[in-house]
Amino acid sequence: MASASNQSVYRATTTAPVNIAVIKYWGKRDTTLNLPTNSSLSVTLSQRSLRTLTTASCSAEYPTADTLNLNGKPQDIQSSKRTLACISNLRALRKALEDADSSLPKLSAHPLRIVSENNFPTAAGLASSAAGFAALVRAVADLYQLPQSPKELSRIARQGSGSACRSLMGGYVAWRTGELADGSDSLAEEVAPASHWPEMRALVLVVSAEKKDVPSTEGMQTTVATSALFAERAQNVVPQRMTAIETAIQARNFHDFAEITMRDSNTFHATCLDSWPPIFYMNDVSRAAVRLVHDINNAVGRTVAAYTFDAGPNAVIYYEEKDSELVAGTVKAILGSSSEGWDGVFYERLASITAPGVSLEKIDPRAVEVLKDGVSRVILTGVGEGPVSVEDHLVSETGEILSTL
Amino acid sequence: MASASNQSVYRATTTAPVNIAVIKYWGKRDTTLNLPTNSSLSVTLSQRSLRTLTTASCSAEYPTADTLNLNGKPQDIQSSKRTLACISNLRALRKALEDADSSLPKLSAHPLRIVSENNFPTAAGLASSAAGFAALVRAVADLYQLPQSPKELSRIARQGSGSACRSLMGGYVAWRTGELADGSDSLAEEVAPASHWPEMRALVLVVSAEKKDVPSTEGMQTTVATSALFAERAQNVVPQRMTAIETAIQARNFHDFAEITMRDSNTFHATCLDSWPPIFYMNDVSRAAVRLVHDINNAVGRTVAAYTFDAGPNAVIYYEEKDSELVAGTVKAILGSSSEGWDGVFYERLASITAPGVSLEKIDPRAVEVLKDGVSRVILTGVGEGPVSVEDHLVSETGEILSTL
Structure with missing residues (x-):
């Protein structure tokens, strides 16, 4: 107000x-x-x-x-x-x-x-x-x-x-x-x-960033103009996936939600690679995160984690709260002291976990090494609410600029 | 005979x-x-x-x-x-x-x-x-x-x-x-x-190999079965490119040959990334080679080099003999003593080149570092003839197995 x-x-x-x-x-x-x-x-x-x-x-x-x-x-x-x-x-x-x-x-x-x-x-x-x-x-x-x-x-x-x-x-x-x-x-x-599906968690693996290859505003128009595969994704692939993922969300079907999420991230980055000149947002650390998620899912025998990558190398890994040990616990065991950020409101459940939920023998050892070296920070969060009106104003009653920084 | x-x-x-x-x-x-x-x-x-x-x-x-x-x-x-x-x-x-x-x-x-x-x-x-x-x-x-x-x-x-x-x-x-x-x-x-276009050269950058992600025989059928983008490449993109590159070869038009080559390598790897589970053959060293080629072409102001990648991280860089200094000379200046293999019959022209054809200031410094660390061997070769009948038999007149190894 x-x-x-x-x-x-x-x-x-x-x-x-x-x-x-x-x-x-x-x-x-x-x-x-x-x-x-x-x-x-x-x-x-x-x-x-x-x-x-x-x-x-x-x-x-x-x-x-x-x-x-x-x-x-x-x-x-x-x-x-x-x-x-x-x-x-x-x-x-x-x-x-x-x-x-x-x-x-x-x-x-x-x-x-x-x-x-x-x-x-x-x-x-x-x-x-x-x-x-x-x-x-x-x-x-x-x-x-x-x-x-x-x-x-x-x-x-x-x-x-x-x-x-x-x-x-x-x-x-x-x-x-x-x-x-x-x-x-x-x-x-x-x-x-x-509130429909509050158990959704998101683990952000922040990758020690090189400068971004191509800004997304420029990159997406390069893809539109030059990728031979882009139109297929926009016109045929995405409409089917939108319908399917909405159905998965309504049913709280994590398996389907996860697979569509991973596939669409891959298809998106495929159209970037297919652009001219090609655009690469994922790097070897991103690839290691992909491998980690597939290895965790294979070891557990069901789909408990899903990766997605925006226009940069950071991985966002979605999972459900009940699978915290399997997913975040395993990531924590791998990264442990080599990355910052294992705290915050969503960390409570993890704080007491000291062993990986999935034996590290089940994870590709090269992926483990690359992640240890390449992930600098972890943010553990989850699904949340939209904008909230608050009273901690950044402008004073008399118009001065304030700061919480 | x-x-x-x-x-x-x-x-x-x-x-x-x-x-x-x-x-x-x-x-x-x-x-x-x-x-x-x-x-x-x-x-x-x-x-x-x-x-x-x-x-x-x-x-x-x-x-x-x-x-x-x-x-x-x-x-x-x-x-x-x-x-x-x-x-x-x-x-x-x-x-x-x-x-x-x-x-x-x-x-x-x-x-x-x-x-x-x-x-x-x-x-x-x-x-x-x-x-x-x-x-x-x-x-x-x-x-x-x-x-x-x-x-x-x-x-x-x-x-x-x-x-x-x-x-x-x-x-x-x-x-x-x-x-x-x-x-x-x-x-x-x-x-x-x-003999129609004998000036074509190929510089193979052998990348210190991890084990190959997925063997190609298995990988290609995964792509056929799962990639949402694969059919578009096979049915529409490749037929157009076949016609265009044959025209470029007949006309010895290196610019067109090069651009189609690079684009098709990118589209191929895009369909691999779009497979389920995704297949990655290119790594950060491959990406650095892509960057190097684009930087050389941009610095020269015309297309003098073309990369292509098979089902692995090695880069093959095509160029014409007349552009040896610009392409191989620049790669030699970057890799120099950090890689083996700068010899062989095609090396003669390069042997006397001591400075890069393109100022290394025009090449992304991260790409230079990644290539120095990641390329273990270089093979410089060119277009050649088909099978040749020879007399240095590997089986003796009496049927014993011989060896040149």
Whole structure:
């Protein structure tokens, strides 16, 4: 909720989550509107581990220009068409409210001061832009007291960063590609809330990063333009997988969820390799994580873990809480002291585990060595809720920028 | 030519070359007959660098069973259906000759003694089975004085190892997938002789090998059965590329030859990654070689080098003799003392080159480091001729096994 201070500074603050896709978004059919070539589906990760905190404020007393401060640094908002598009869409919705009800304060005429902080390092290669744009849109929408639903707001967040539209909701979220040229039907929607399948865990293996090969915005358009295999994935493979994984989520069928997740990660990276010039996001450490997951599943005799890789070498391994020993316990036994990050709210169950759930003799020894050398940090988290309105504002009642960093 | 010794030992000896595909063979539509899902095209490499030497001999005085000795080791010929298929096809052709002309010695009734040696380590991950089966078929056909052309014999060699059919000819060789169920039209044919484009060079970067992930015979059928993208490559992508690369070869258009070669290598490995479970043949050293080639081409401002990768991490880099300094000179400057093998008949031009053709500042420094650490051996060779009949037999006039090893 927006609150007016003595000095007429209106504020609203929200948190927003990271999401990790299990059916990948890769390719735009419209680069201005961020309209995708295919639908995608993601798991929203708990904000108890990873979150963006954003305060949107406005005041007639602010200097004329809108400003944005990210992780303590002022941004050149005028050079970010995507940020400008989000703000202008939100301001137009506020203006419409004000035009319809003259008793409302004319916030749409005030300059905005937006301040945002992540509680995780950007360098970790996590999808920080998704959480960032979702938080920005949610915070400004709250400041303006907009009545639009998260689904309706997802149209705006999408224009900031495609995958941001999926961070406006918790749980299991689909982004429908839509068919209309203006993108009005290209929206995110909740497939199932976090409470439907709360046992889902995500173990992020942060790989000592080389600089990213090709930024994803550029990379996906290279793939669209040059891969001989891309159209097959977008037009035929993904639609079938979307239907199948939604069925698996509704049924809490981890085997199917896992296999589709792994296959789609592989198909996505295959189209990257098939691009011209080829794009490689996975490296030998990523390959070792793939091997580890297959070896764990083979040793256990059922599918207890699923890997997925975004546009970078980090592995995200999904599993169910009941299989913590088998999956996270084995990873912990391998990485142990060679990586940081074995703590946090989801670590409780693991803290007492001292032996691997799967005998390390069942794991490829080369994969074990490569993972030990190549994984620098582990983040253990799980499925979580969408944006939450909070009161720890990053702008003071008098308009000063605050910081929790 | 077969020659009968005093003791009625008939012998014929041949060499056969390695070939490296530029349009890859991956996938069988018939696993017994080795019928491929798509056509392929390769460059036959010079036997002055790499060759198999095989003597086929037969004698009424040999013990009853056919025998095969490879690199000094007796093989269990009865357990190799593929070897048996080649021998029985060849023997049937000989029998037909004998039936038509009673003056011919009845060689088809004699046991065979076949001895074969490679002049390169099998561990190098080069296509030794292609050269091996081509030499076996050529040697037995010579022993039997069969009138069949190399194209006709390719039908037999194909049943030993698919890609062996392309090693029966020199230069630029296509293997047509064919349409008939019995495989009689699935044959290799020369697209252009080595003399048409003799300037083609091939620089093999032998990567310190881990054990191969998945053997190619098994891997290709996994891809056929599981990859969502495989059919698109086999049915649509490869036929277009076959036409385009044959045109490029006829015109000696290195730019087009190179780009199609690189793209098809990438598409092939993309379908491997898209298999279930995924298959990875390229590793971080392979990726560094890809980067090196793109960086050289970008620095020079034209396409002077092309990479291709078979079912393993080794890079084969094609270039034209005139660009030796730019390509091999640059690789030599990077690898220099950290790898063996900078010698041989094709090395003459390079021996005097002491500086890289392309400033190493133009090459990704990470790629340079990875290549220095990961490439153990270099083989510099070029396009070459098909099998050659020779007199340095591996079986003596009295039937003893000899060796050049």
